[in-house]
Amino acid sequence: MIAITQFIDIDPRCIVGEKDGDMMDFTLSPEILQMKEAVRDFIAREVEPYAQQIEEEDQVPASILDASKALGLFGLSIPEAYGGLGLSMVDKCAIFEELGKTINGYTTILGAHNGIGSVGIVAFGTDAQKAYYLPKMATGEWIGAFALTEPEAGSNAAAIRTTAVRRGRRYILNGQKIYITNAPEAHVFTVMAVTDPSRGAKGITSFIVERDFPGFRVGKVEKKMGLHGSHSAQIFFENLEVPEENVLGKEGEGYVNALKILANGRAGLAARSLGSCEYLLDRSLQYARERHQFGKPIFEQQIIQHYLAEMATDIETLRWMMYRVAWLVDQGANVVKEAAMLKLYGSEVYQRVADKAVQIHGGLGYISDYPIERFYRDARITRIYEGTSEIQKNIIAAALNKTKN
């Protein structure tokens, strides 16, 4: 592992992937290719036909979620021993890339569950916690969510005010969270709360909270610009009782855990953005060839060709960046800086690609009966949630500043 940590920071050989025994190789195994195909078929058959309905009703039909559970889409991050697929990050991202090609609201449910909603328990959970929670999360019977953000603590997550006071063998939580994805559907929440106000970020602890613990309440479900079908809501803790065995990781390490969970989730998020970009390029290319103006396909206009070339180049760059970060995660490397770069770049690429896709489609790109407009709105959130683009730049700069001059 030591050799790897050295090589992520400076060794340019990582670009061609030469390192004794640790070749960077993104060739997908036959099983993963088979899974991608199974997911692609499933989306075409069970999900896409409902795109318009999901968008208008802001609700994914229960039958689609049930079918997704049956397919195994809720167990991507959970080890095989606990009933999941135990996929490596590279493999998980390959599946997420496929999922990115469909309705972003639907895939956000899966993304939040398989990402920030469950990886904390996988990474920091005790054997007992894992044995209790993961099997039901792997089947999707229990959906996961991650609750950090509060009204007064967004980018400055260390400023959370939710308190957790020990009383005997329990903690009593009081406070409020906002914008919590999957809150209306989830059963298991990874919650960050302050156990020692005198210690700042080091006084934050993470807890596993179940929806039916006394004192737990879900508030208003927000109306959003996009990601329809995925729900983000307020949650309230009113003298919420959490048994001490539900402390996740060590007391005082909640903030660090949260950052690690978010960093780990970034590759998956970028993989979904990548899939969406691939879909948009595909549609745009097809449309540019079919749409005739001035007696010829608009593809024959050089500026349209350049739009497409820029989209394709952005996508290619993102693809390699994403798989490299995923691979580094699989090597157990510390990827804080690289993951921040990926989160930043993936979001900006998605935004650019969606913008060009609308432009190539002209008026049709603005019409809601057609999917391009939806992707354009859905792209916007990627620059905000799981750490804004500005915050990613702060993280990158802070990492740069750590290197000796």
Add this chain to the structure above:
Amino acid sequence: MKQVPDTATLIRLQPGAKQIETQGIKWVINPYDEFALEEGLRLKERWGGEVVLVALGPARVEEAIRQGLAMGADRAVHVLTNDAVELDVWLVAQALARVCREEGYDLILTGKQAVDDDQAQVGPLVAVALGLPQVTVVVQLAIDAESRRLRAERELEGAIEVVEAPLPAVVTAQRGLNEPRYPTLPNIMKAKRKEVRTVAWESLGLEAAPLVRIESLSLPPARPAAKILTGDPEEAARELARLLREEAHVI
């Protein structure tokens, strides 16, 4: 189980025109074999036992085998052929029958035909080779494990025929028998660890020459270009009716 080109594939011929061009083809499990496999899986779920998948063909067939294992077959036997062997349905049936004999069986299920060469002979010829009763084109199947008999519905032109036969037997599956399941992601993962026994064609010792040889293959004549009627809707409709009657002779 046979691997066949996806029916949406554009077929091209090899030079010499005795075989199709296999480069760039998307391969799938023969759809009728999927019905057969699904029926096997349901019988296993009902009665217990083991579903063994038997496939014959070149190395690429492994992909279809993995798919079948991911659907739920317990293990597989792959009779591995190479391009040098010239095959016909009779030879294929001999090989499959030999594997079946080695493996043992209560019931042998095949598709009613393969959608590539449409011969519909392999299932029946396996039955002949093994001296078993055969029930073809089955749309419903019930097994009575106590009496070791099967009861099957066969779809005939305008009628359903119900037949009974003792086990073991060969049954060939028709569309409508069931709705094949899709492999789940966990089952794709598990399939990786299931056993695939490879049997080299040469090791079967089937020296005989094929009884039927392909003389030549040719593509059907290209379809004439479509006629598009434009202009005044009323006039176009009248013209369409005239063409349908006078040229196409369909009304």
